[in-house]
Amino acid sequence: MTALTDLSLAAMKAGLAAKDFTARELVAAHVAAVEAARPLNAFLVETPDHALAAADAADAALAAGNAGLLAGIPLGIKDLFCTKGVETTASSKILQGFKPTYESTVTSKLFEAGAAMLGKLNLDEFAMGSSNETSAYGPVVSPWRAEGSTAKLVPGGSSGGSSAAVAARLCAAATGTDTGGSIRQPAAFTGIAGIKPTYGRCSRWGVIAFASSLDQPGVLARDVTDNALVLEAMAGFDPKDSTSLNVPVPHYAGALSADLRGKRVGIPKEYRVEGMDPQLVKLWEDGVAWAKDAGAEIVEVSLPHTQEALPTYYIVAPAEASSNLARYDGVRYGIRVAPEGGSLADMYGATRAAGFGAEVKRRIMIGTYVLSAGYYDAYYLKAQKVRALIAQDFERAFQSCDVLLTPTAPTAAFELGSKTADPIAMYLNDVFTVPASLAGLPAMSIPAGLDAQGLPLGLQLIGRPLDEQGVLNAAYALEQRAAFTAALARWW
């Protein structure tokens, strides 16, 4: 029999329904896997009691025939989601010891659906990073290694704990948040699937804010079906989030279809950047062939402002972050550093100097700068205008296609520490994911192949606003043809 931790989420559901195993057995196996995987540093907090209690409740519900969509399914929760009574730090020292008295809307919905929380997952500090190396609690190590190498690789970021935990079979799925690629890039780096739904599809209430107009909760799971199941449970209108969309949530998993006949898949020519890794070019071409094979028509489209997306993102996101992070002032929660005899300003300075890491400070400074008098028009306002143009690009492209196909990230996972000295090189990781974030569109990464070193590469699908189903279906068709299998040897 397959180990319980090797089952997909859908297979777990089926096994629970068939009483092949109990939720307690399923969750206990994952609790043990989490404990055994501490060298990965994926979990900041382990919550076995929470998980096992949920498992028992799920077993009772399964027996009573009123089990929720995710009854007994072991999940990891990115530590950007506030969880009642469980320390929530956003991987920042400034929130050390902070235990929310409230539960985020997304985790509430997942728990209502019966999910079991194994713990809180590591991430880049305040979700600012693309490698999970900015965490104040140490980097996450990817379960993947290049062939013949023992060098530690990054799991991507900012949802690096989520991607590592799912890839290492520590949990069936994990929540993530995506501001500029924080679900899709780590999913691609670790050979799993991840979806960032339309901005507003999942509530941001109780999710620690990085950049409010971009942040969107989503899913990292092993395959497309599992993504569909979890997304269905966590999506939906929330009156407590004014930017939440009041539209019904489809039954994504039930409606999955790999038949792309009559669908047009767009290939944005501007994504074919000069100097692109030939392996990535090849993978993309494979994707095109798979889409054709699934019955889709392939059309070339143009997204003329693609080049401007990254600089635009690195103005808008830090601007909002500089304001969103002002509340961490040492007055009400988190750490406080008050120099003896110092003023209020001294306390702010000392608290924030001690509490924030270098990348967070860098972005607060960039954000403060671009909003300052005399610079606002040149940076922030200009960026907002370009953002509107980028959204228009997509609108125009979707007149001639239904879904876009692109690579997810320009490279496979890189070694820990190899890019930390060069923020720009790090930012370039987001070059393919940021445009869809700026336009608020649903986008997904699926594992599509391995590079020469045996490391996973991902393809990205981008859909129309609220058309998560279209994205999932195209991803489903490609997934079947890619036949990606993770040859992941457990080394930890």
Added chain:
Amino acid sequence: MATAYHDDGRTGSYLVEGRTGPWELVIGLEVHAQVVSNSKLFSGAATEFGGEPNSQVSLVDAAMPGMLPVLNGECVRQAVRTGLALGATINRWSRFDRKNYFYADLPQGYQISQFQHPVVGEGAIEIETDEGEKVTVGIERIHLEQDAGKSIHDLSPDRSYVDLNRSGVALMEIVSKPDMRSPAQAGAYVSTLRAILRAVGSCDGNMQEGSMRADVNVSVRKAGEPFGTRCEIKNVNSIRFIQQAIVYEAKRQVEILEDGGSIQQETRLFDPDKGETRSLRSKEDAHDYRYFPEPDLLPLELTEEFIADCAASLPELPASKRARYESELGLSPYLAGVLTADADGSAWFEALLANSAARQAKTPAQVAEKAANWMTGDLFGALNKLGVEIAASPVTPAQGGELLALMADGTLSGPLAKQVFEIMLETREDPGAIAEARGLKQVSDTGALETAIAEVMAANADKVADYRGGKDKLFGFFVGQVMKASGGKANPAVVNELLKKALG
């Protein structure tokens, strides 16, 4: 020291006389009015004044991680109703912005306000000073914003405390144009605005509790010259202080200018104890608030239907009420003004008027002047002494109406009515019952009065002879004696008539 004076040559104009001649004041006000609403602008927390510190604070107000603002529709409705009452443009599309600055009582590290696109645009109100000077003051805009909490520095020598009860409470910032030229105009503007807000019900106007406070912008210039550099005096919380601050600030600026200096644009504070303003921060130290659109909220879009509903919900406003009191009730401009200065006052007056008219089977116009005089004289005087507002009056409009009716039908003379009223204030009893129980009714019984007159004439036979001999002036003496004999309860008109007959 420069002196302020009224230039009698130009009625009403107020000038500051300096060494180099007269200076004109230019005043604009930013009034912060707390919106009447059960909950805060972006959270469900309560807004009552005087709660235990930090007892009315939601997770949103304390800016806990991951919390999001949700706009309170009632606050929008109140701002729109206020805008309509000021004849202002209602912006169908407006937007919230973040105003970023650090302070211990500002939990988010930013205030959600409306910087570029306020919900209400330009309007105007007519004001009239106590001297009868009429001025139109333009309204620049009204925007909605959150209040901050309160820092308390005097509870401990080495630490400060923060009370977040006010944090997130909805304020309307009502910005005037720089259309005022004297402290009197500024005072009239604030009291007129306050009356409108209270009539609309969008702000209780309670300046002591901080529900209404003003930032005062003052500059001076020589007549005909462009506006001078202004100073802003923050957070002044009474009309008297606003006027004192303007007087002080204008003189200060004139002295600086006449000494060859220039005015630095700055923010100042008014010290009510010393009656002076002092610098809080200069323009160089001014915050860079780094405004940007609030990404947690959608733009505010108003439908025509919503605006029409707001308009339909407006009560009669003080200005039209005042005009109606003058034209329909025939009241003097003074009485009409006093009675419409306050929504509670005019409501009390209208109840009094209806009651009084009904009891006397007359039209309101026929009894209006007596009712108005009694209310503004006797009642307001008494309330003033007691130190209570009209809403807390121990005498009800119905009791006032009864008292007026008893005076009108001759049951009570003026002096008796005053006695009865005193007892009403103390006991809260009805005037008819008081007059009955304490025998304070006016005596109009001719038989009893004739007896009294006969006695008075018998006791003063010499004076009767003098009167009959031509000393007409003695008539008053006889009236007085009869009134005295009746214990003040005799109806003077009847006494007059009977005496004339008896004295021949």
